[in-house]
Amino acid sequence: MSTALVFPSASLLGYPRIGRRRELKKAVEAFWAGKIDQSALEAAGQDIALGTARRLSELGLTEPAAIPGTFSFYDQVLDAATHIGAVPARFGELRNENGQLDLNAYFTLARGTVEIQPLEMTKFFDTNYHYLVPEVGPETNFSVTSNRIVEQFEFALANGFETRPYLVGPVTFLLLSKASEDAPAGFNPLSRLEDVLEVYAQLLTRLGAAGASWVQLDEPALVSDQDVPLAEIQAAVARAYDVLGDAPERPAILVSTPFGALTELLPTLAATKIQALHIDVFKGAVPCADKLALLAGKIVVAGVVDGHNIWRNDLAESINRLEALASAGLTVTVSTSTSTQHVPHDVTEETQLSTQLRSWLAFADQKVTEVVTLAAHLVDPASSAAAVAEATASIASRAGAKGVRRPEVRARVAALTPADFSRSEYSVRVAAQEKSLDLPALPTTTIGSFPQTGEIRSARARANRGAITGEEYARLMREEIKRVVDLQEELDFDVLVHGEPERNDMVQYFAENLEGFDVTVHGWVQSYGSRCTRPSILWGDVTREKAITVQWAEYAQSLTAKPMKGMLTGPVTILAWSFVRDDQPLGDTANQVGLALRDEIADLEAAGIKVIQVDEPALRELLPLRRADQGAYLDWSVNSFRLSTAGASDGTQIHTHLCYSEFGVIIDAIDGLDADVTSIEAARSRMEVVNDLENHGFGRGVGPGVYDIHSPRVPGLNEVRELLDTAVKHVPARQLWVNPDCGLKTRGYAETEESLRNLVAATKEVRAQLV
Secondary structure, three states: OOOOOOOOOEOOOOOOOOOOOOHHHHHHHHHHOOOOOHHHHHHHHHHHHHHHHHHHHHOOOOOOOOOEEOOOOOOHHHHHHHHHOOOOHHHOOOOOOOOOOOHHHHHHHHHOOOOOOOOOEEEOOOOOOEEEOOEEOOOOOOOOOOOHHHHHHHHHHHOOOOOEEEEEOHHHHHHHOEEOOOOOOOOOHHHHHHHHHHHHHHHHHHHHHHOOOEEEEEOHHHHOOOOOOHHHHHHHHHHHHHHHHOOOOOOEEEEEEOOOOOOOOHHHHHOOOOOEEEEEOOOOOOOOHHHHHHOOOOEEEEEEEOOOOOEOOOHHHHHHHHHHHHOOOOEEEEEEOOOHHHOOOOHHHOOOOOHHHHHOEOOHHHHHHHHHHHHHHHHOHHHHHHHHHHHHHHHHHHHOOOOOOOHHHHHHHHOOOHHHHOOOOHHHHHHHHHHHHOOOOOOEOOOOEOOOOHHHHHHHHHHHOOOOOHHHHHHHHHHHHHHHHHHHHHHOOOOEOOEOOOOOOOOHHHHOOOEEEEOOOOOOEEEEOOEEEOOEEEEEEEEOOOOOOHHHHHHHHOOOOOOEEEEEEOHHHHHHOEEEOOOOOHHHHHHHHHHHHHHHHHHHHHOOOOEEEEEOOOOOOOOOOOHHHHHHHHHHHHHHHHHHHOOOOOOOEEEEEEOOOOHHHHHHHHHHOOOOEEEEOOOOOOOOHHHHHHHHOOOOEEEEOOOOOOOOOOOOHHHHHHHHHHHHHHOOHHHEOEOOOOOOOOOOHHHHHHHHHHHHHHHHHHHHHHO
């Protein structure tokens, strides 16, 4: 281990890795399409990582190890899996002649093949980022199967930047893993800790030999309640960091604990051989004096700047927290609460936003400046005076700005009564809907969006820059809607969708049509892999001035005698996939959005739409990491959905959709939504959810997905049939719907058509069997 124990006074936990203009997305997708080879992709990755190092240095992160080495081609959890050889047996032998997992193997785990399903995907703690779930069993053969973490450090060092290598910590890696298909019942991946530590220690030794002075091991699972008993986790943490502390010639170790307060496990980490501990004191409070005393001799890296949202930091309050830590006699440095991979690059590029709104915001680059300012304050308090005054004035201006508080919106929310959150009994509704819709057993539908072709994106871009008129754009969208409706008629679907060609994004589309929001031009963040989104900015009270979706749904319904779904995004998802105001409770904001959607549903019903889907794929995402906080969240989140839908008539069938969640955790909340039909991701997890549904006795319509749309592979007819057979064994057939896991926006038409044909054909076979 290096004898130098000086940690940089200012640093980040991580930085956006997709490139300022999504260069990584473009390079990765070009590699997948065979347009560039692996060496070209590697070069593109090096350019992005080097560009990040240069930018962070320009912004003030100039000390050795201040720049985090968090670049990834796809996902940081997948990176850890491929470094230590966590490859499920179904993939066969992916290692090359040198025993390593190269980029082809890496992407095979992420995307699967025609015959092999990829790793499961789920949400990363309480973010909108998705990670790939490792699979670990007694048979998993751990060894160093990638040297990429060392090579990336060496490349940066050769170009003049000593970065801080990053890896998901061993305890979090195993807590995020699931038991492999070959593991015995009750197997706990954490039982493989000793074998994993041996490989981690080898990687640390390699990093030390390469010249790394610090390494960052990320342990967010330690701030979240787990199903594993606390005592077992405490023992694992103690063992892990004693073993890694003894690794020969290792760098100094920083353990980072983002996303909340480190409580029970702070004493455990304090007693280990690590040199620095990051604690999130933005979302979590400053620990009490007794716990701070335990950190004597450790460097405390204080996460006082929010890495998860985009609001300007209250520098005065952050200084109070830093001084509370320093007054305990600790060595304190400044960082972000989480990686800034969850926010866009630079707010100064958003010139279409008002000067006032921009003054309230801090994207990743601005957060670096805040960190540097706060670090300078610890050395020279006078140096921060001007910045503190400016931040305080900006926060005050936001509080009194026009549109932040709308009296008419607040009065409407205040007047709500319990009756506004309830519909008739389900038995009454289902009888009315059966009469109105006359659907067969196992009705088929899709989740909403169809592929967004190059022609659709081109038309939207031309309309945005004024190259075509609004009337011409509407004509092109109607042509695409007709194409989608005709295709569904030809495939013989039972409940149709219009395909959403007019929507750039399922949240941004509503943000552009509701008061209280603004949208960005360059504000891209990574959702998973090469998939990027532009979260909208919800800064004020929300209201709907006019109908948003009605004209498109009404036109689509005119093309078919079959039921056409009206498609809305639910209030929780609109909040979760936006950067939401932090100056009032989330439940208040959700009810404002819920009322806007309630008005939209009323207009859809008046236009003759009998099936309306209100998507809530992010319901699980915002669930607090501590169980003690979850009840209050589930109350307001469920109620905001019910407020949106409770005005619908009995004969209107309300659908909702959820994806990539541990559904068993929130099955009561899903039931509480009181939707008539709930579609749920199930294909990639191979129908695991049906056990939760059966055990709960879920009594309304449900569509566990049979087609994983997050991979380009086409599920064969037999594969879909097997999934349906499994579903029918656990859920009464009268309740079952058949649908893909999620919307089809990111897929191509060829694979979509083939997959949907298999879906319908398999459904007809199972229907015949039921008869």
